Amino acid sequence: xxxxxxxxxxxxxxxxxxxxxxxxxxxxxxxxxxxxxxxxxxxxxxxxxxxxxxxxxxxxxxxxxxxxxxxxxxxxxxxxxxxxxxxxxxxxxxxxxxxxxxxxxxxxxxxxxxxxxxxxxxxxxxxxxxxxxxxxxxxxxxxxxxxxxxxxxxxxxxxxxxxxxxxxxxxxxxxxxxxxxxxxxxxxxxxxxxxxxxxxx
Numbered sequence: 001x002x003x004x005x006x007x008x009x010x011x012x013x014x015x016x017x018x019x020x021x022x023x024x025x026x027x028x029x030x031x032x033x034x035x036x037x038x039x040x041x042x043x044x045x046x047x048x049x050x051x052x053x054x055x056x057x058x059x060x061x062x063x064x065x066x067x068x069x070x071x072x073x074x075x076x077x078x079x080x081x082x083x084x085x086x087x088x089x090x091x092x093x094x095x096x097x098x099x100x101x102x103x104x105x106x107x108x109x110x111x112x113x114x115x116x117x118x119x120x121x122x123x124x125x126x127x128x129x130x131x132x133x134x135x136x137x138x139x140x141x142x143x144x145x146x147x148x149x150x151x152x153x154x155x156x157x158x159x160x161x162x163x164x165x166x167x168x169x170x171x172x173x174x175x176x177x178x179x180x181x182x183x184x185x186x187x188x189x190x191x192x193x194x195x196x197x198x199x200x201x
Contacts, residue, residue, distance in 0.1 A: 005101055005110040006198055007125065008190075011117035012132030013161050014154070015143035017177030021132045022113040024187040031104055032111040038096040039089065043068070048092050056084055090120065109194050118162045118170065128197075130190055131171035133164055134178055 042049035043066035
């Protein structure tokens with residue numbers, strides 16, 4: 001036993017079933033930190049990002065919280081906007097994550113659900129990495145069925161993400177989410193394997 005939490009990074013491209021898989025880890029009793037939820041907390045009223053974003057671009061704060069729509073329109077009109085926002089928000093997200101990890105008991109498996117795990121360089125900080133995956137046609141169907149984006153928007157997001165094949169190659173574990181049963185069994189198998197590794201450490 002190492003005496004510190006075991007950091008299990010969970011990632012996967014859009015439509016691969018990552019949120020569902022994260023929920024399965026939580027159901028199995030593991031603490032799960034969600035990067036997207038952290039950003040929502042930071043952007044909400046009283047969140048740590050509200051004032052800094054207001055100082056950066058006042059129209060982005062509406063009724064005391066950061067408006068994602070206002071950020072999107074700023075990004076669309078200003079080439080430097082995204083870089084500025086990321087420089088501000090990434091350290092706040094990292095702090096939120098560090099506080100979550102610090103609050104866990106030693107020798108706990110902590111799941112860190114980070115959509116851009118490889119893209120943001122967070123992969124190096126993990127003890128092991130789980131990539132959630134599904135065949136490309138299932139991924140496309142899932143995303144378009146949500147009705148929240150067009151095929152062109154989906155392609156744009158895909159282009160910005162590390163390709164699934166590369167993610168799988170860099171993963172310690174790959175969970176196929178073709179069926180819920182398959183994913184649930186894979187989650188259990190990952191937990192058991194990590195516990196074995198921790199016991200041997």
